[in-house]
Amino acid sequence: MILGSINPAVLLAALMVAATPILLAAIGELVVEKSGVLNLGVEGMMIMGACVGFIIAVNSGSPLLGFIGAALGGMALSLLFALLTQALMTNQVASGLALTLFGLGLSALLGQKYVGITPPRTPKLDLGVLSDIPFLGRAVFSHDIVVYLTIALVAAVWWFLKYSRAGMILRAVGENHDAAHGLGYHVKRVRVLAIMFGGACAGLGGAYLSLIRVPQWTEGMTVGAGWIALALVVFASWRPWRAMAGAYLFGGVVVLQLNLQAAGVRIPVEYLSMSPYLITIFVLVLISSGKARGSLNAPGSLNRPFHASS
């Protein structure tokens, strides 16, 4: 009765939009972790991206510039993490947390004059006849360009990790940094580049939230999206396409929950809105407990600091 009032094509369309920000952040973090680094600062980089992107888009009137600025903002914050963990050999867990705390504060400070403003609209991509296909047109071919670029990015990361020489080096560095160092690869350089890529992706994910998904700036607006992206990488057992599947699954939960709220189900809104977090935890449990699969796939040097002592 209630579900009957939800149009599946609209649901599918909304799901893709809801999934895009966490997918962007997750695919970036996936590359970072593949290089052997655990950056828990995703939430902080995302919120910085959301804030910087919003400010630039509002002031320039151009969403494109906003997205570019968001990527640079996320990257700038990630460089701080790179400096700490790669040059100064600090604990990655603590440094990532510092990044999140700092990012949440700094974004609140920078963005306080922008609360309540509407950002310039990002146009939908005109896909001509494709958009006219019944059902699919509405569900899949009616989005802004970022949704499609994100899918392309997943494909590119998949290809990069699987087939390119640079991707092979990155995986080697993440799998066993001592061996990679012995073979003459620059462990730190590879990791810094990966961290920067992760920061840029998280920044873009944040900007997608503030410029398209919500679209508005409010303090702390990521509400855990960065942490869910981190969980998604575990869920995906470090595989790009599985990260996308997971993000869409998650997007489905979010959208369904919002639809149930709108349809006036007799469950208080607060309980419905906690479901994405509970389901993320539930999925984490399922994945982690499958001893033979999930966790065995983690890069061998993940979260281990590297110092060339010889």
Add this chain to the structure above:
Amino acid sequence: MIRLEKRKEPSKVWRIANPFLAVALTMLAGAVMFAMLGKDPVVAIRLIFFDPIFSETFGSYSRPQLLIKSAPLILIAVGLAIGFKANIWNIGAEGQYIMGALFGAGVALAFFPAPGWYVFPLMVMAGAFGGFLWAMIPAILKTRFNTNEILVSLLLVYVAERILAAMALGLMRNPDIAGFPGSRDLRRYEAAHNAELFANTGIHWGVVAALIAVIFAYVMMTRHMLGFHVKLAGQAPRAARFAGVAPARLVIVCLGISGALAGLAGMFEVSGPGGQVRIEFAAGYGFTAIIVAFLGRLNPIGIVLAGLLLGLTYIGGELGQMMLQLPGAAIQVFQGMLLFFLLALDFQTNYRLRLTRGVRT
């Protein structure tokens, strides 16, 4: 060129000096930030760090506030530090803090308006139990299903925040005031009120509990087998296993202690300074306590000093908002910077900067 050389032994001098250096650097960077915001940096720094204690005009109000703000930070950080030492990362203290508050307030509201002496002790137990229970979720999922405790404890913060909102709007809402979210004011229910023990000092039961927790943690870490196991598991997990340390039990114990202490902190807050279950009750103590734990070098005594300092930034921040219209978020940035500087400086503990001539070998 400059390179890092690993020290044979961590430098004790830098371990103790770094927190002070980090505070000094944060003040410097903070001054730059305030200048960029168009405020007089000297006035701003003085207002945050000195005036709450030493100023004639603000001191009488601010000084008791210092203990009120610091006590929950110290209480939570002491528990977190035990886990961090063993490489068990409870990052969700904020959620455990909320659940402790809800359990404690729940008991109070259930007994309202009974005047019995037993109400407050029961609330204390309920608060600790609520935090403990919430921390057991990541603990059991980790030991049974190998799930990452960092992610689970953190995601549970968002769940706890939603439960808090649901309680403030629903089950725990004050039935006497229609339309407004929020529970009865526990400060007006004498049997449940965590009142000031000595007038104008800020000392309430939460401060006493923080003190007991510090002593308890100090004794445990230095005199008790459990403390030895915790340190061993953190420094040499393999050796710990040979020494008969059960990793699963350690996870349960560490998360349990930190959860219970965070729950206590929440309970003392909701029955005292906070007063009622409100949607905006949680103030981020659970996250700031992470900074306190690191700044205090995971050492109970150090945590007391670090807790007092970060408590001071809260009060100074409020003062800055009032007197200089400093944005509230500036203090959050300040706290984040403090952790950054501390971590960055810590390379000196384990490494030595060496100037080398010629090429790297």
